[in-house]
Amino acid sequence: MTRVLPLTENALGRLVPEMVNGKRQVPFQGVHGHRAEGRKASPPVWSAADYPPDGDKRVASLAEALEACGIQDGMTLSTHHHFRNGDFVGGLLVDVCAKLGKRDLTWFPSAAFPCHAPVIAHMDAGVVHHIEGSLNGPLGDYCTDGRMRGLGVLRSHGGRWQAIQDGEVHVDIAVIAAPCADPFGNANGVHGPAACGSLYFALADSLYADRVIVVTDHLVPFPAVPWQIQGNNVDYVVCVDRIGDPARIVSGTTQITTSPDRLLVAEWTARFVRDAGIMKDGFSFQAGAGGTTLAFAIYLQEMMKRAGVRARFIRGGSTKYLVRMLDEGLTDYILDGQTFDLDGVASMRDNPRHQATSPFTSYNYHGKGFFGTFVDVVVLGATEVDVNFNANVVTHSDGRLLHGIGGWQNCLFARCTILAVPAMRDRIPVIVDEVTTLTGPGELIDVIVTERGIAINPRRVDLLDAVKGKGLPIRDIRDIQRDVERICGGKPAPPRRSGQVVAAVKWVDGTVLDSVWKVDR
């Protein structure tokens, strides 16, 4: 079906919908342009009298729990992505809703993965009306093809907290997959066969949803500690055989990239951080577990060791490589958003200096600050960067949904934001005149490191000065663009997109930064 939505131009000239899934929107007003007003969302007041005094909130099945929560057509149900592509609970929830004959639900995952492809059949059948959450793989195609009934809404991790907290999204029932839980509903991610690290992607839901169900395959007697999710916020506990596939939740061995070009980009990124004077005692950095960023962390580790430098904290995505830095005393703390391998899980469980963090502390823009703004340097990826340093992370140059935003937008607020990207992917240039989908405004993006040189945002005169004469291949971003276009054979043709908006990209303050358009195959 086609929708004709009234569109409006936002502060960066992007056409965005005025209404999204029946709710009026504020177009992007500039990085710090919008001030929200009013009070936060407030869940109902509950009485202990209505809960079992022995603390045993178990019921026999998820269906029973959902019915006890008063599930109805059209409700918003949430799950979370701490099991990544090994999650069983998102699929289970939607299956159970279908069996209960429910319709027109909004599924509000913190992120969806290819393992959730079966949800497509439930959308076709009308059980799920639409998904609000990052969409990639088959779900991304479903949305990009214009087959989803509602609009996709893409939010950062911090933006998801903001949306729940501000009441922009009201979660009727939150279903939290817990690797370890007790009958009262206390839950954590550091014990049990499906241990994944932290459950804090579900923390906002546990605080603000009307009803909360914990699903576990590893029940322990009270107390399940650490209680990352507090039983005092939980209505029901459901035990099932398996909540996820451990092999796909965390990897036993995190692989470093062997791509020579990515390694070169990673090494230059580390040299930039060192030579710009950012790498010094007491500094902090963030690096994810992607191929290039992981390799960056390893190069930086060697440089820190050689220079005798110790960080105050490393912001993860943790892996065994970051854990090794903590164990070797190269950092005082790991502040961990999510954990990518078994070494990371064990470290979070056993080392008090390996701290699990929630999107509230690290990323939420509608709070009294967040620590993402005082991380010294962050290294991120992107699918496209334009000559004004605006970047895209959610679609490819062909306009199709590819990645979720994750913490990417929130990380841009760091003191120095570096995108470590290839200058071209196969034949497609990564540096373009204008990004296909704007996900991050260029005024927050400081440095682009490619295998064909390093471009510094002209706004950052301080960084330009800091690395002058250090032997790094600093180039104008347009020079790198020209190089690549010469190799690729000019500029690529723009995607064949229709006039139909299929998803909205939110900024960290809830305003609409850009639209994703239906793309003809």
Add this chain to the structure above:
Amino acid sequence: MYGETVRGTCRAALNALGIRHAAVAVEDQGALDFVLAARIEAAVKRAGMGAGATFLPPPGPGFDASITRDRFRRSRLYLPGSEPKHFLNARLHEPDAIILDLEDAVAPTEKDAARLLVRNALRTVDFGRCERMVRINEGERGLEDVDVVAPQNAHVILIPKAETAEQVVVVDARAQAARRDAGFEGPCLLVPIIESALGCFNALAVASASPNVVALTIGLEDYTADVGVERTAEGRESLWARQTVINAARAAGVAPSDAVFSDVADLDGLRASVLEAKALGFEGKGCIHPRQVPVVHAGFAPTADEITKAQRIVLAFEDATLRGVGVVALGSKMVDPPVVKRALRTLGMAEALAMLPPDWRSRTDGGRAEGGQGRGESSGAGAQ
């Protein structure tokens, strides 16, 4: 997203090959035009058509890069000729030479396509300051390779399984003729690879077979197979062969260059292997992964101690010459002319690698370099 360009290249290639009214299906996986053109030409030829016709893409920047006989050949990076995706960015890793390999890295069924890919790459890909090398096949197929790559400004032909001077002479003649016909100045250079017991015994004849030979190298997988032993990490089984190659090369006045180190993940092992090669007398090493390049360059670079010592020797020698003293002494040791020659070579390399300023004499106080290690990054200095 380059659909129009892809269609244009297909049409041009098919036209040049004399193909009309054909149905052609192209599955776009992001190949660049030079690759697409080679793939189409290979498909046409495999179908038994287009005999005698070729489609040469227009030359790109770097096509006319001139040959330099005297230059660093510390690292030569092997790239399989059938995998063009690696061609484009290889130069970013700054090896002294890039080898487009038509021999062992290419499956027998892909030899025809690889030859066309390498030809088109030599025309269109910018290899920057890297020397443009091609390893040809053995025998007649190798000579056909020469006919195709020498006119495209291949700088150096690597001759595999070299066992006789005759082999080198034949390749030399074919290469120079093809290069001359294409209108390029100066001769195409040659690097024979010794890979057998017989090759070892004839190494001097091979290295001396043509004035266009610039280096002699060794292939240890084939050599150990020929001798009937396992190749080990310590390499005791090939010590004689390596030393034979070094001595033959020196006797012929060309540079000896070591084999590849085949464990890509083991950079520490590579570092040790390079230091050993340097100690034996090699001046270069083959690389099979770009990450090996900086390790090889760092290994062959003179150390700070070596530079300081060489400076003392040279200053003492020059001082003695100035004063007309016949015997040069440094401390309690006599300095013989060959020692001075070696010291000059070390300093020449240090200067070329920007580890020492050319005017170091005037900046030197008592034979100590102020320059320290120069650009002492682990990646070694850049090129010359």
